[in-house]
Amino acid sequence: MKLVYFAWVRERVGRTDEEVDLPENVATVADLVRWLKTRGEEYEHAFEDENVVRVAIDHVHVKPEASIAGAREIAFFPPMTGG
Amino acid sequence: MAATIRIQSGPFDATAETAALTEGRADIGAVVAFTGFCRDEGGRLSALELEHYPGMAEAEIARIAAEAELRWPLLGLTVIHRFGRIPPGEEIVLVLAASAHRRAAFEAAEFLMDYLKTRAPFWKREHLTDGTVGDWVEAKDLDDRAMERWR
Numbered sequence: 393m394k395l396v397y398f399a400w401v402r403e404r405v406g407r408t409d410e411e412v413d414l415p416e417n418v419a420t421v422a423d424l425v426r427w428l429k430t431r432g433e434e435y436e437h438a439f440e441d442e443n444v445v446r447v448a449i450d451h452v453h454v455k456p457e458a459s460i461a462g463a464r465e466i467a468f469f470p471p472m473t474g475g
Numbered sequence: 476m477a478a479t480i481r482i483q484s485g486p487f488d489a490t491a492e493t494a495a496l497t498e499g500r501a502d503i504g505a506v507v508a509f510t511g512f513c514r515d516e517g518g519r520l521s522a523l524e525l526e527h528y529p530g531m532a533e534a535e536i537a538r539i540a541a542e543a544e545l546r547w548p549l550l551g552l553t554v555i556h557r558f559g560r561i562p563p564g565e566e567i568v569l570v571l572a573a574s575a576h577r578r579a580a581f582e583a584a585e586f587l588m589d590y591l592k593t594r595a596p597f598w599k600r601e602h603l604t605d606g607t608v609g610d611w612v613e614a615k616d617l618d619d620r621a622m623e624r625w626r
Contacts, residue, residue: 399526399598400611451531453594467528467596471614474525474556474597475511475568475588 393460395428397438398469401445404438405468414460421447422456424466438468446471478540478552482532484559489569496551496571503550507580509570509588515563521604523612525567527558528596539590543572546586547579554587556597589621 396409418427425442428435439445447454448467460466479496481487489510497503513523536554543549551573561567568591572583593614601609 396528398528398596399600448528448531448596451528451534453535467531469528469596470598470611472593472596473599473612473614474527474595475592475618 393463394465396465396467398467400470401438401468404434406434419459419461420456421449421454421458421460421466424460425456444470476544476549476551478537478544478554480533480536480540480553481555482527482529482536483555483557485557486565487555487557487569489566489571492553492555492569493571496553496573500550500573502575503573504575505577505580506551506571506573507577507584509568509584510566511568511588512566513561513563515604516601519603520563520601520609521606522560522562522602523567524560524600524602525558526598526600527556531596532556532558535595536591539587539594542590543583543586547572547574547583549574549579549583552583552587554591556591556595558597560602586625589618589625592618593622 394411397405402408418424425439429439445468449463450465489508493506493508540552553571555569557567570584570587572580574580599612603609
């Protein structure tokens with residue numbers, strides 16, 4: 393599964409994207425965030441306020457309780473400031 | 476109705492885009508155009524840098540445009556959003572909404588901007604006139620509330 397990061401989430405994680413093999417017990421977006429936070433300080437820092445970081449699965453906004461089954465690309469980013 | 480949606484780094488010409496939207500059309504009675512510009516924030520900024528999520532930006536704007544079409548009888552829609560480094564005085568975003576009558580065009584243009592601000596995957600970062608890179612722009616509660624009122 394491919395993970396991509398944008399803006400200050402990308403800067404805190406220290407990479408634009410990565411391929412990950414997830415343990416079977418990671419079923420939802422919230423599970424994935426919890427798992428990422430075990431991978432090091434950079435992830436702890438990026439997700440320190442979990443309610444702030446937004447998530448999209450295959451280019452569609454989703455909520456933390458969304459299932460990640462079948463996802464090809466999961467994106468993490470701050471609240472949007474375009475327009 | 477097919478909306479025109481473009482994500483680009485270069486400038487756009489709002490007048491030319493309006494002409495393209497209305498060319499050969501006798502049914503359009505109203506076009507509302509919104510252009511958002513980069514401000515210098517009282518001389519503090521040398522540029523805004525816009526990061527975006529390629530692929531999702533187009534897809535999300537298309538979903539917002541489809542939602543607008545469900546709500547108002549639109550006859551044409553153009554959304555152009557720039558990315559990259561944009562100096563003060565240059566345009567960032569264009570929304571054109573065309574309809575037979577003005578109310579639908581006004582409301583749809585405002586709806587599109589409110590949704591773009593909070594749902595289209597773009598992020599602004601400040602570049603300062605002293606040559607340093609500033610902070611990421613923080614999302615405003617005001618923008619969230621502006622979107623909520625369309626629910």
